[in-house]
Amino acid sequence: MNYLDFEDDIRILDQKIESLKAPYISKGITDIANPLVVENEKKLNNLLDQVYSHLTPYQITKVARHDSRPRTKDYAKKIFTDFIPLAGDRMFAEDHSVISGYGILDGVSVLIVGQEKGNNTESKIISNYGMNRPEGFRKIIRLMKDAERLNIPVITFIDTPGPYPTKGSEDRGQAESIAKLTEVSLDLKVPLIAVIIGEGSGNSANALAVANKVLMLEYSMYSPISPEDCAELLWKNAKKVEEAAAALKISAKDLLDNKIIDEIILEPRGGAHRDHEAATINLALSIKKNLKELILMTPDELVYQRKNRFLSIGKDVLLPKEEFYMENIENRIQYQPFNWKLLFQNNIKLIYTIIAIVVLFILALIFS
Amino acid sequence: MNWVKEKFKELKPKIKSIFRVKVGPEGHLWQNCSCGTVLYKQDLEDNLFVCSVCKKHHPITAKERFKIFFDNGYFQEIFPMLPVDDPLKFADTRIYKVRLDNVREQTKRHDSVMLAEGLINGIKVVAGIVDITFMDGSIGRAAGEAFLTGAEHALNYNLPYIFFCSGGDMRIQESTFSLIQASRMIAAISLLKEKKIPYIPVCLDQTNGMITGSIALIGDVNIAEPKAKVTFFSQKQIKETTRDILPIEFQTAEYLLEKGQIDLIVERKDLPKTISTLILIRTNQNKTFLSDATDYQSDFTGEASSFTS
Numbered sequence: 152m153n154y155l156d157f158e159d160d161i162r163i164l165d166q167k168i169e170s171l172k173a174p175y176i177s178k179g180i181t182d183i184a185n186p187l188v189v190e191n192e193k194k195l196n197n198l199l200d201q202v203y204s205h206l207t208p209y210q211i212t213k214v215a216r217h218d219s220r221p222r223t224k225d226y227a228k229k230i231f232t233d234f235i236p237l238a239g240d241r242m243f244a245e246d247h248s249v250i251s252g253y254g255i256l257d258g259v260s261v262l263i264v265g266q267e268k269g270n271n272t273e274s275k276i277i278s279n280y281g282m283n284r285p286e287g288f289r290k291i292i293r294l295m296k297d298a299e300r301l302n303i304p305v306i307t308f309i310d311t312p313g314p315y316p317t318k319g320s321e322d323r324g325q326a327e328s329i330a331k332l333t334e335v336s337l338d339l340k341v342p343l344i345a346v347i348i349g350e351g352s353g354n355s356a357n358a359l360a361v362a363n364k365v366l367m368l369e370y371s372m373y374s375p376i377s378p379e380d381c382a383e384l385l386w387k388n389a390k391k392v393e394e395a396a397a398a399l400k401i402s403a404k405d406l407l408d409n410k411i412i413d414e415i416i417l418e419p420r421g422g423a424h425r426d427h428e429a430a431t432i433n434l435a436l437s438i439k440k441n442l443k444e445l446i447l448m449t450p451d452e453l454v455y456q457r458k459n460r461f462l463s464i465g466k467d468v469l470l471p472k473e474e475f476y477m478e479n480i481e482n483r484i485q486y487q488p489f490n491w492k493l494l495f496q497n498n499i500k501l502i503y504t505i506i507a508i509v510v511l512f513i514l515a516l517i518f519s
Numbered sequence: 520m521n522w523v524k525e526k527f528k529e530l531k532p533k534i535k536s537i538f539r540v541k542v543g544p545e546g547h548l549w550q551n552c553s554c555g556t557v558l559y560k561q562d563l564e565d566n567l568f569v570c571s572v573c574k575k576h577h578p579i580t581a582k583e584r585f586k587i588f589f590d591n592g593y594f595q596e597i598f599p600m601l602p603v604d605d606p607l608k609f610a611d612t613r614i615y616k617v618r619l620d621n622v623r624e625q626t627k628r629h630d631s632v633m634l635a636e637g638l639i640n641g642i643k644v645v646a647g648i649v650d651i652t653f654m655d656g657s658i659g660r661a662a663g664e665a666f667l668t669g670a671e672h673a674l675n676y677n678l679p680y681i682f683f684c685s686g687g688d689m690r691i692q693e694s695t696f697s698l699i700q701a702s703r704m705i706a707a708i709s710l711l712k713e714k715k716i717p718y719i720p721v722c723l724d725q726t727n728g729m730i731t732g733s734i735a736l737i738g739d740v741n742i743a744e745p746k747a748k749v750t751f752f753s754q755k756q757i758k759e760t761t762r763d764i765l766p767i768e769f770q771t772a773e774y775l776l777e778k779g780q781i782d783l784i785v786e787r788k789d790l791p792k793t794i795s796t797l798i799l800i801r802t803n804q805n806k807t808f809l810s811d812a813t814d815y816q817s818d819f820t821g822e823a824s825s826f827t828s
Contacts, residue, residue: 314751314752316752316756316757316760316761317757317760317761317763318757318761318763318764318765318769319763321750321751321752321757321769321770322778323778324736324778324779324780325732325751325752326731326732326735326736326751326780327736327737327780329732329733330701330705330732330733330734330736330737331737333701333702333705333733334705334708334709334737337702337705337706337709338709354698354701354729354732354733357698357699357701357702360702361702373695374694374695374698375689375691375694375695375697375698376689376691381691384691385611385612385691385692386611386612387612394611395611398607398609398610398611398694399607399691399694399695400607400694400695401694401695406695409606409695409696411695411696411699458706458709458710461699461702461703461706462667462703462706462707464696464699464703465602465606465660465663465664465696468602468603468606469600469601469602469664470600470601470602470603471600471601472598472600472601472629475601475603496612497612497613
């Protein structure tokens with residue numbers, strides 16, 4: 152198992168427990184009643200609770216990108232019985248970074264569509280690190296229309312660092328395919344549920360998140376740009392990642408407050424990568440609960456609800472122009488507090504030169 | 520020394536180009552074009568800001584664009600409702616709110632999208648444009664809301680919607696609020712398409728990122744200006760990740776036309792005529808031939824359309 156940089160204590164405890172368990176396991180005993188093991192496991196659980204309840208946004212990003220976190224492939228195989236993957240956009244090629252196919256969820260047929268990142272080097276290269284080409288989006292469009300014809304609900308899984316930037320994908324209409332996918336999923340006459348299961352950044356995540364209900368795992372992120380890129384773009388300093396991640400408000404809790412997602416799905420203790428089974432059960436229950444509501448709605452209601460969900464975001468804070476500027480003048484005073492930190496950051500060169508001149512002046516006074 | 524000579528040969532055109540641009544007396548009377556010619560500003564203005572030698576379409580402000588586009592330069596601006604600023608209380612090296620206030624003072628605009636209503640060749644339309652002078656024309660909550668207002672206006676009064684796309688990166692300071700504007704704008708377009716109201720996007724020079732990936736390429740007819748750059752990923756990004764060798768004309772309107780992404784390349788002076796004709800053709804519901812009809816009228820402008828002023 153891979154450990155993240157803030158999990159040092161957890162790694163030490165994990166290794167300790169493993170070494171304590173090793174003699175029993177070699178004998179074939181699974182129920183271990185050794186008081187030392189029990190005590191250490193209790194300690195580990197407490198530590199995991201403590202660490203994972205106080206994650207910073209950038210740490211959440213790291214957990215969301217964790218190598219052994221369950222991916223779309225794992226969820227598709229575990230949640231849905233009889234999952235059959237389907238391939239190809241019927242126009243140009245097959246995109247392995249998108250997994251799609253029909254499956255059965257507790258007796259109900261569904262179309263499963265999702266971005267796949269891969270867990271090890273080999274599968275990562277095959278799935279292109281989760282970066283989609285236009286063919287992937289066109290494959291989704293084709294299957295969504297198929298599902299609409301058969302009246303089968305669609306479930307999308309989002310896990311991508313962004314679309315794939317190449318000359319080829321630009322030539323074949325990356326932008327158009329993303330826009331078209333958004334348009335098609337807005338007009339879809341069947342229930343549509345989106346689940347953000349890991350890293351969802353960029354336009355390609357947004358295109359799949361156009362749904363009646365957007366669910367999100369506890370330790371996943373959804374943002375327009377990766378924190379690293381944001382730090383370089385706005386702070387012009389790659390080391391300000393922590394601040395960038397915090398400012399972007401990418402964690403599930405913040406997104407729920409901003410009404411961009413509808414529900415947070417809790418993960419087992421220590422993240423989904425520690426217990427795939429429990430994470431799968433939680434996700435399956437949540438999908439079933441939401442699908443039950445959506446199946447009762449008529450096609451027109453579904454389309455209306457989906458469009459209205461997006462059109463109404465931010466409508467509650469609108470003001471006419473005059474009123475806006477009246478309030479703006481009142482607010483302006485609050486927004487410009489005297490901030491030493493920002494003053495230093497913005498005028499660092501000036502301050503250094505002033506200090507240098509003062510030092511030189513003092514030196515000159517001393518030696519004269 | 521050979522090495523120095525070769526290096527100098529490489530650098531020579533670059534050095535020349537630097538000096539060539541600065542040859543002309545740049546000022547309030549003269550303007551330099553990137554092809555090297557010096558243009559008299561009044562001539563340039565009469566020529567709709569198009570270089571008479573290389574046909575380069577110089578960038579113009581939103582207001583000038585509307586003056587050129589609408590009949591007799593007359594149009595009425597539509598003011599959208601404004602969302603509350605800075606939903607995330609964002610601060611990078613500067614506080615976002617302060618940055619916004621400064622830009623507003625400089626540009627005298629509230630946000631990057633400007634809307635107007637007017638006539639083109641006698642047909643009433645709603646038009647919108649992204650002003651690249653306002654924070655590089657990035658799309659935040661206010662800009663998305665303005666696009667929706669334009670679409671709503673078009674829906675309410677049954678008018679065609681024309682949108683000039685330029686700029687259009689994400690407003691990162693608004694994070695996910697900016698990201699979902701893409702879905703919102705496409706939802707508005709799909710409402711227009713349902714009612715069979717024409718939606719025509721026009722790509723201007725340097726259309727990038729989010730706008731390309733949402734509204735610029737899914738219109739009824741996709742139009743671009745000559746030599747306009749329409750990008751989804753910047754060339755720098757593509758070179759960094761894949762080291763692809765990119766052709767010189769990569770991501771220009773002509774290149775996109777070759778690759779089948781846009782329908783038409785229309786020069787600035789032909790835009791009103793082309794668009795009005797397109798609207799007439801696309802909204803014409805007449806199913807009897809004119810020569811068969813008894814009350815034949817030769818003047819066809821606007822008669823066939825429901826969009827007459």
